Amino acid sequence: MxxxxxxxxxxxxxxxxxxxxxxxxxxxxxxxxxxxxxDHGFSHCLFGLRRKEVSSLVGECRAAERETGVRVLVGVExxxxxxxxxxxxxxxxxxxxxxxxxxxxxxxxYETWSDSRLGxxxxxxxxxxxKPSARAVxxxxxxxxxxxxxxxxxxxxxLNYQTHADAxxxxxxxxxxxxxxxxxxxxxxxTDEELAAVAATGVRFVIDSDAxxxxxxxxxxxxxxQIERVGIPLSQIDNIEGRMPSFRFAAFKQKM
Ligand SMILES: [Zn+2]
Ligand SMILES: [Zn+2]
Numbered sequence: 001m002x003x004x005x006x007x008x009x010x011x012x013x014x015x016x017x018x019x020x021x022x023x024x025x026x027x028x029x030x031x032x033x034x035x036x037x038x039d040h041g042f043s044h045c046l047f048g049l050r051r052k053e054v055s056s057l058v059g060e061c062r063a064a065e066r067e068t069g070v071r072v073l074v075g076v077e078x079x080x081x082x083x084x085x086x087x088x089x090x091x092x093x094x095x096x097x098x099x100x101x102x103x104x105x106x107x108x109x110y111e112t113w114s115d116s117r118l119g120x121x122x123x124x125x126x127x128x129x130x131k132p133s134a135r136a137v138x139x140x141x142x143x144x145x146x147x148x149x150x151x152x153x154x155x156x157x158x159l160n161y162q163t164h165a166d167a168x169x170x171x172x173x174x175x176x177x178x179x180x181x182x183x184x185x186x187x188x189x190x191t192d193e194e195l196a197a198v199a200a201t202g203v204r205f206v207i208d209s210d211a212x213x214x215x216x217x218x219x220x221x222x223x224x225x226q227i228e229r230v231g232i233p234l235s236q237i238d239n240i241e242g243r244m245p246s247f248r249f250a251a252f253k254q255k256m
Pocket of ligand 2: 008010077157210
């Protein structure tokens with residue numbers, strides 16, 4: 001499987017090890033046409049990109065693109081901050097970014113105190129190895145659905161990491177709104193059975209490394225293994241074999 005672009009990489013703007021340029025140089029070395037620089041969103045308490053850093057992030061991405069010839073997209077991995085679907089980017093931020101990812105994380109400023117159960121509840125269940133309640137699944141599903149409906153999100157990252165949504169319902173919503181579901185090559189949070197059911201909805205996929213160091217940029221080994229086991233048609237994945245996704249955020253901005 002030949003990756004065309006890796007849309008989920010981190011740099012020291014969050015807690016990645018290597019610079020934008022170093023990630024782009026690695027992308028060039030392995031023949032990628034594009035990368036997304038997608039550090040954690042503003043509401044992350046420990047590793048979040050700060051609004052005052054955005055102009056220097058943009059400068060580094062444009063400079064790395066000129067130097068390497070690899071398309072370097074200014075992105076963000078926004079946090080889904082609560083059941084309302086609130087994310088990190090406001091419309092005033094849109095002009096600064098090319099690529100909009102979103103996922104559930106802990107150690108963030110949730111929209112309300114009770115929204116903290118979205119990530120922390122899942123984190124606790126994973127630690128204690130207990131099954132999520134019907135209410136927990138309903139709440140997590142609501143958060144993802146509202147996020148996808150209310151924000152022009154390009155890619156939902158690592159679905160069900162530290163939370164437990166109904167993956168099929170989230171996939172149907174992504175399919176209907178033109179949002180990609182990520183197959184993460186860092187770690188899978190869906191069982192083979194869940195991924196098969198998700199794929200059956202017809203949702204479009206991208207494979208991402210979620211690299212936190214340059215040596216992992218473009219690494220899709222773990223995702224490839226699961227895709228092969230599950231038997232997902234490669235035609236359902238839009239960032240391989242020379243293909244590039246058609247992203248929703250860019251189209252949304254053109255109409256603004
Ligand atoms: Zn993440
Ligand atoms: Zn990430």
